[in-house]
Every structure is written in structure tokens, then in C-alpha cells.
Amino acid sequence: MRPIIVVGSINMDVVTRTNRLPRPGETVAGQSVHFIPGGKGSNQAIAASRLQGAVRLVGKLGQDAFGESLRTFFQTESLDVSGVQTIPTAPTGTALIVVDDHSENTIVVVGGANLQNTVEDVEHLPMSGNEIIVSQFEIPHPTVLALFRKAKSVGATTILNPAPAAQCPPEILALSDILIINETELAFFANSASVPETPDAITTLATQLRTRPEQIILVTLGAKGVLAFTPNGVIEVAGRVVKAIDTTGAGDCFVGALAVALSENQSLHRALEFANLAAALSVQKLGASSSMPTRAELEAAR
Numbered sequence: 001m002r003p004i005i006v007v008g009s010i011n012m013d014v015v016t017r018t019n020r021l022p023r024p025g026e027t028v029a030g031q032s033v034h035f036i037p038g039g040k041g042s043n044q045a046i047a048a049s050r051l052q053g054a055v056r057l058v059g060k061l062g063q064d065a066f067g068e069s070l071r072t073f074f075q076t077e078s079l080d081v082s083g084v085q086t087i088p089t090a091p092t093g094t095a096l097i098v099v100d101d102h103s104e105n106t107i108v109v110v111g112g113a114n115l116q117n118t119v120e121d122v123e124h125l126p127m128s129g130n131e132i133i134v135s136q137f138e139i140p141h142p143t144v145l146a147l148f149r150k151a152k153s154v155g156a157t158t159i160l161n162p163a164p165a166a167q168c169p170p171e172i173l174a175l176s177d178i179l180i181i182n183e184t185e186l187a188f189f190a191n192s193a194s195v196p197e198t199p200d201a202i203t204t205l206a207t208q209l210r211t212r213p214e215q216i217i218l219v220t221l222g223a224k225g226v227l228a229f230t231p232n233g234v235i236e237v238a239g240r241v242v243k244a245i246d247t248t249g250a251g252d253c254f255v256g257a258l259a260v261a262l263s264e265n266q267s268l269h270r271a272l273e274f275a276n277l278a279a280a281l282s283v284q285k286l287g288a289s290s291s292m293p294t295r296a297e298l299e300a301a302r
Helices: 040-050 065-074 112-116 119-123 141-154 170-174 183-189 199-209 250-263 268-282 295-301
Strands: 004-007 011-018 030-038 055-062 080-087 093-099 105-110 132-136 157-161 178-182 216-220 225-230 233-238
Touching: 004 040, 004 141, 004 250, 011 065, 030 040, 030 065, 030 093, 040 055, 040 132, 040 250, 055 065, 055 112, 065 080, 093 112, 119 141, 132 141, 132 250, 141 157, 141 170, 157 250, 178 183, 178 250, 183 199, 199 216, 199 225, 216 250, 216 268, 225 268, 233 268, 250 268, 268 295
Parallel strands: 004 055, 004 132, 011 093, 055 080, 132 157, 157 178, 178 216
Antiparallel strands: 011 030, 093 105, 216 225, 225 233
């Protein structure tokens, strides 16, 4: 099994349930509130570790109550957090999440300590070249770029989930061996005026986005599954029909699970099925990290 290094954000998610999402200027009654460990980096690392990946998380926490709570949470997981630093100069990242009765959500993220992940931090990160390196866009783009430059210089595999979508140095996308995006992110990075709604439209944009022949672009389609654009053609994996309770973190679960499957040298098609199943299991529970399935749960659902 290849080691997985996830460099990314660590947040405390403050999650409230409501009957419906509020309109601008409107106040609605909440049904409940939960404090759940989150952040795209942490979520993807937790997803991978629960599926028995050998995972190291690299990121930063604030010196505050949320940071202490997250440290305590990590102690209950099979996860290497020796690369997680606590800093006094910024608060722990926080996400404010509202989920309605249809499992739709709105999210506001305050980056805090996540924005203090620096180029110097990743330049000193040990790598042998056998690793799978995973990152996202909730930490500064220069840090992700430096991370991927180092990874490619030693021959490591790079997986990028460029979310939330934002303008970035094109080299970041070019250095990504596997680019994982949804339809909205595909439209953004391909400079499309509209979100693609058909397989043909998705194919056109994904083909335009590819920066080198060997690059793999995965377009996640939510309940409809995933399309993979590879050097050998297109792979389609259908979604699974489940009763969704909360879709928060489903994309992160997919990323973490895919990294595990690839670390086990599963074929890309099998890895996509593995990740798709993990994500389907995750939406049947509330929260992000709290919804990530274990390997036993995944194997039982096959």
C-alpha cells in the first residue's frame, strides 16, 4: 500500500438543520445544531484513514477551543497528525453550514489558520516519491503549487480537488495527475458560460481542460455517478440510489476513498466504484467527517 499525504484545511463545522434554506434577509428557525470536525483536507484524510489507508494529514489549527476539540477528535482516528501544527496567530478554520429537509445546504467558510499554510511548510515535507499527494483549494494556492512541484520532482502521484473553485496559477492544474471536479467546477475552469448538463457537453469541456495526454479528469455528478476522462477513453460509473440525509462531505469522501483504492493498486474502474460506494454511504449520515464510512461498512454494502 502506498502512503497518502493530505495537505489541506481543517475546520470545525457548525451544522444546523432547518425546514428550508433562508432567503436573503430572512430568519428561519433551526431544528438542531451540531459541532462536527470538517474542512476538506481533514474530511478527505478521515475518509481515507477509515477505509484503512495509511494517511498523514498536514495542516494548521488555531490555539483555541475549536482547535483543542479537533485535536481530541483526531486522537480517536487511525490518522497520522504529526504534520498538524497549532498556531497562536489565527483562529481555527470554521464552516457555518445550514442543511434543509431536502438535504440541500449552504456553507460559509472562514479560513482562519488554514490560510497560514505556507510554501515553506510544504517545501520541508518529506517525500520519497511513492506517495499519493492530495490537496484542495481551502489553503493558499502558492502552497498547493509548491506542494505539487515538489511531489512531481520526486515522482509522487498528485490528486487535486480544486474546490472551492477560484482563479489559480494554471501550473497547479497542469501538475495534477488526477483532477477531481464537479460540473460547476468544470464549467468554471473550462471558462464555460453555462454548467454542462449532458454527457456530450461534459466531454467537450473536460477535453478542453486536460493539460497533458496522461492526465485523468474525473467529473463527479452527485447521485448520477462519475465520468472519468483518461488517456484510454471515458469510464462511466453510475450513481447508487440511496436516501440522502446530508450531502455535506460526500465529495471529500469520494476523494479520500479514491486515494485509498489507488494506493492499493486497484484499477481505475474499480477505484471509481469503490469511491462512488463510499460517497453513497456518506450521504446517509449527518455531517462531514462524522459520515465517513469504515472499511467494514463499505465491504458490507458491496
